[in-house]
Amino acid sequence: MKQLTFLVVLVLGVVFSTVASKPGKEKEVKIKTSAVCDMCKERIEKNLTLSKGVSEAVLNLDDKVVTIKYNPKKTDEAALRKVITDTGYDADSQMCNKTAHDKLPECCQKGNEAHGHH
Template identity: 65%
Template sequence: MKTTLFSILFAFTLSFGFAQTGDKEVKIKTSAICEMCKERLERNLGLSKGVKYANLDLTDKVMTIKYNPKKTNVASIKETIVNTGYDADEAVADQKAHDKLPDCCQKTAAPHSDM
């Protein structure tokens, strides 16, 4: 009886914990151009506290980010993008970070496709 009660309580606690994750999703327009930009942004955001998923759609230059709002927020996510050297919606890229990007990834570069 004790084991059954413990099992039920454990299952309830486990299912309640997963149901209460409360993750949020945000879409942010970037100035990214190519696959190198995509890899750089996804890696940097993936290393950010609270970010669970980051994916850049190069066709519309929109970054989709799923995050835990208890650990991060949209302003911090945009700050990471800006500090990586890219625009994030209305926030302009940090100039020093932008200047460190490869020439082909800078805003003045023509859009290109990777081979």
């Protein structure tokens, strides 16, 4: 039991020291996407984490919101939304890049009626 308590304290210490060591350097933004499955999640997270200035991108499929941690000196929210739309997904109110969306596997495409497909 003592070991477990020590581990929890150790983990919390690491988390807090990591946050404390970057005052105001890193920003976090939450962007609503049109992701539908694990493949979407992987694709969006991968493209965002490969983007300049992004340290972390985690998409929650329950609410389709991706939480992105980034360096505001290297990128901004508009650029991050563009990565998502260029990947083929909506980013908040911005519509996806239609060409990129149409190249996605069929299961990853959002409701076809939104793009006028029949």
